[in-house]
Amino acid sequence: MARYDxxxxxxxxxxxxxQVEYALEAVRKGNAAVGVRGTDIVVLGxxxxxxxxxxxxxxxxxxxxxxxxxxxxxxxxxxxxRVLINRARIECQSHRLTVEDPVTVEYITRYIAGLxxxxxxxxxxxxxxxSTLIVGFDPYSGAPSLYQTDPSGxxxxxxxNATGRNSNSIREFLEKNYKETSGQETIKLAIRALLEVVESxxxxxxxxxxxxxxxxxxxxxxxxxxxxxxxxxxKEAAEAAKKAPPKDK
Amino acid sequence: xxxxTSGLESAVPVWGAPSELVDGFSAAPSFEVPNTTDFDxxxxxxxxxxxxxxxxxxxxxxxxxxxxxxxDSRASMGGxxxxxxxxxxxxxxxxxxxxxxxxxxxxQFWHRNLGxxxxxxxLANKRRISVTGAxxxxxxxxxxxxxxxxxxxxxxxxxDETGPGLYYVDSEGGRLKGMRFSVGSGSPYAYGVLDNGYxxxxxxxxxxxxxxxxxxxxxxxxxxxxxxxxxxxxxxxxWKKLSGDDVGELHYKYYPVMPSTVxxxxxxxxxx
Numbered sequence: 085m086a087r088y089d090x091x092x093x094x095x096x097x098x099x100x101x102x103q104v105e106y107a108l109e110a111v112r113k114g115n116a117a118v119g120v121r122g123t124d125i126v127v128l129g130x131x132x133x134x135x136x137x138x139x140x141x142x143x144x145x146x147x148x149x150x151x152x153x154x155x156x157x158x159x160x161x162x163x164x165x166r167v168l169i170n171r172a173r174i175e176c177q178s179h180r181l182t183v184e185d186p187v188t189v190e191y192i193t194r195y196i197a198g199l200x201x202x203x204x205x206x207x208x209x210x211x212x213x214x215s216t217l218i219v220g221f222d223p224y225s226g227a228p229s230l231y232q233t234d235p236s237g238x239x240x241x242x243x244x245n246a247t248g249r250n251s252n253s254i255r256e257f258l259e260k261n262y263k264e265t266s267g268q269e270t271i272k273l274a275i276r277a278l279l280e281v282v283e284s285x286x287x288x289x290x291x292x293x294x295x296x297x298x299x300x301x302x303x304x305x306x307x308x309x310x311x312x313x314x315x316x317x318x319k320e321a322a323e324a325a326k327k328a329p330p331k332d333k
Numbered sequence: 334x335x336x337x338t339s340g341l342e343s344a345v346p347v348w349g350a351p352s353e354l355v356d357g358f359s360a361a362p363s364f365e366v367p368n369t370t371d372f373d374x375x376x377x378x379x380x381x382x383x384x385x386x387x388x389x390x391x392x393x394x395x396x397x398x399x400x401x402x403x404x405d406s407r408a409s410m411g412g413x414x415x416x417x418x419x420x421x422x423x424x425x426x427x428x429x430x431x432x433x434x435x436x437x438x439x440x441q442f443w444h445r446n447l448g449x450x451x452x453x454x455x456l457a458n459k460r461r462i463s464v465t466g467a468x469x470x471x472x473x474x475x476x477x478x479x480x481x482x483x484x485x486x487x488x489x490x491x492x493d494e495t496g497p498g499l500y501y502v503d504s505e506g507g508r509l510k511g512m513r514f515s516v517g518s519g520s521p522y523a524y525g526v527l528d529n530g531y532x533x534x535x536x537x538x539x540x541x542x543x544x545x546x547x548x549x550x551x552x553x554x555x556x557x558x559x560x561x562x563x564x565x566x567x568x569x570x571x572w573k574k575l576s577g578d579d580v581g582e583l584h585y586k587y588y589p590v591m592p593s594t595v596x597x598x599x600x601x602x603x604x605x
Contacts, residue, residue: 182473183466191458224460224494 103211104204107160107235110213114159115146116248118277119217120258121230122270126219128157129278129291131249147292147302151176153221154189155292155300159248160214160235168212172196189220193231193239201237211235215247221296228296244273250281275308276315388557390519391421391432392527392547393488393499395512397534400490400497400567402430403544405519405552405580406560408437417560426451428571429467429491434516435484435504443485447471464491464498468508476506486516492567519551519558526550537566541575549587552580 096102116131130146147157150172158165175195179187187195196216203211215234222229232247233239244262246254257280258273265273271293282288291303303311369375391404404421407414421433423444429451433440450470454462462470468489475485485504492498501509501516513531515523526547535543541564548562563577 182469183462184469185463185466188458194457 101204101236104236107211107213108215111160111215111235111247112249112251114161114214114248116246116250116254116278116281117146117157117159117217118244118246118254118258118274119157119219119230119232119242120244120262120265120270120274120277121219121228121242123264123266124228124295125267125270126155126221126228126230126294127271127274127291128155128217128219128294129274129289130157130159131278131282132288132290134287145302146290147300149300150192150218150220151186152299153186153223153294153296154192154218155220155294156216156218157292158214158216159251161212162214164212165214165216168196168199168214168216171199186223188222189218189229189231190241192220193218193233197233197237197239199237200233200235204235204237217245217247219294221294226296228294244277246277253281254278271303272311272315275311279312279315388555389421389434389517390515390523390548390551390555390558391434391488391517392513392515392520392523392544393432393490394514394527394531394540394544395497395499396532396540398537398540398566398568399492400499401540401544402432402488402490402565402567402572403548404432404563405548405558406563407552407558409557414559419560420563422563422565424572425467425489425491428461428493428567429464429489430565430567430572431490432488432516434486439483439485439504440487443471443474443483444487446474461493463493463495464489464500465493465495465510467491468498468500468502472502472506472508475502475504478504479506488514488516490567492569492571497567515547515551517551517558519548519555522551522554523547537568537575541566545576545578545583546587549580549583553584 115133118129120127128147132146135141135144147155148169150156150169154176156169156172172192172195176187176192179185179191196218200212203209212235215232218231218233220229221227230242230245231239232242232245234247244258246258254277257277261273261276271291275289275291278289287305289308291308292300293303294300366372367375388409389405389407393400393402402422406417406419406421408416408419419433419437423431423433423441425431425444425448431440431444431447433444447467447470451462451467454466471487471489475483483504485502487502489500489502490498499511499514501507501511501514513527515527527543530543530546544564545562548558548564552558552560552562559580561577562580562583564575566573566575
């Protein structure tokens with residue numbers, strides 16, 4: 085087995101590309117990231133490791149714009165992310181230049197996934213060690229979308245998804261609790277999902293919402309704290325209702 | 334500016350093919366240059382000679398119901414009419430048309446190429462390409478060949494999600510969006526009739542008649558235009574050919590021959 089992970093261009097006898105799988109491991113060690121699609125809004129949330137005292141937290145943005153109507157969050161090697169994001173931003177502008185139209189979310193996801201795949205089939209390079217969550221609105225139909233790519237270069241559309249640390253637990257939670265929501269409800273769902281695996285508090289999560297009219301907006305700590313408090317209160321109310329005997333029995 | 338070609342000269346005369354390897358050394362890569370003192374001027378003249386004068390009349394305009402596209406069908410080589418039945422309206426795909434002015438081969442090839450690119454865009458993105466996008470693809474290609482002697486003066490007309498679209502694209506790399514265009518040697522005459530009779534809210538029949546008349550008048554005055562006046566309509570469901578009338582017949586339709594009264598008639602003189 086050890087012989088088949090030296091260079092990524094080599095298949096193992098049982099059909100694995102080990103470098104790609106190791107890249108997926110790197111993703112699994114990265115920060116948790118969650119994305120939820122609503123009817124008129126898309127929400128991205130990322131786990132934030134507590135900032136060092138002297139670090140300027142504003143320079144560590146984890147949710148970024150690719151264009152006015154498209155945003156991206158990722159889990160994994162952040163340095164690789166920077167390179168991929170730069171290439172994607174250039175492609176967004178290049179598309180605007182050649183066909184005088186903004187990219188669709190599907191197009192730019194296909195481009196990023198294609199780029200990630202290229203690095204699994206070239207000599208002397210390693211795959212990008214990150215999975216991305218890409219959200220945005222279609223420039224014509226106005227429909228919101230959420231896509232995910234991974235180091236192997238595959239991509240697909242999701243109603244809600246998570247990647248990074250404990251992504252399985254978050255995804256389970258989302259599968260149980262997902263409903264078509266809009267506006268504030270979608271934001272709450274995303275934060276609830278993230279709080280399953282992250283300590284509560286605005287300090288530990290970064291949340292951004294995108295709407296068709298206003299583009300990407302980062303929620304500030306106070307807002308996140310307020311919503312987290314709401315969620316706590318709802319949880320306690322639900323617990324209390326379960327424990328107390330039902331009144332109409 | 335005289336180029337210094339001494340580095341390219343080989344031992345053999347220019348007209349001969351490069352000789353066999355001499356002394357086992359391979360000859361330096363060389364190409365034959367014309368035997369002239371002013372190479373750059375020569376190159377410029379050559380391009381000017383090759384660039385045809387765009388002997389044709391094509392026009393297109395946007396109106397309330399869609400886009401009307403019309404063209405003549407004459408091909409001329411100097412004073413020789415090489416064909417009276419050239420298809421100058423090229424069907425890029427079922428909802429987009431291109432017109433041909435300039436080099437016939439250039440127009441046909443690059444429109445066909447554009448059709449391929451449009452189809453690939455459809456397959457990759459699961460939606461039709463816009464007229465804006467298609468015209469931009471063509472303009473970018475033509476720009477990259479700028480100065481190499483392509484001669485294309487085309488209009489891309491179509492109907493997409495944003496409604497009717499019309500762009501003028503040429504081999505200089507220019508691209509213009511507009512409501513009315515006419516391209517070719519007959520275009521001044523066509524513009525005269527088109528601009529005079531144009532209204533945005535015309536019916537399809539009125540617009541077709543205006544297009545037909547504009548082409549007819551251009552063929553009447555311009556020697557390089559003639560043959561058949563074809564009129565196409567592009568609507569929300571794609572393009573449709575409306576008519577193709579011989580301009581000679583159109584002439585007698587617009588200006589029928591009035592029988593005039595005979596004043597004096599020649600009579601056979603008997604004998605003598």
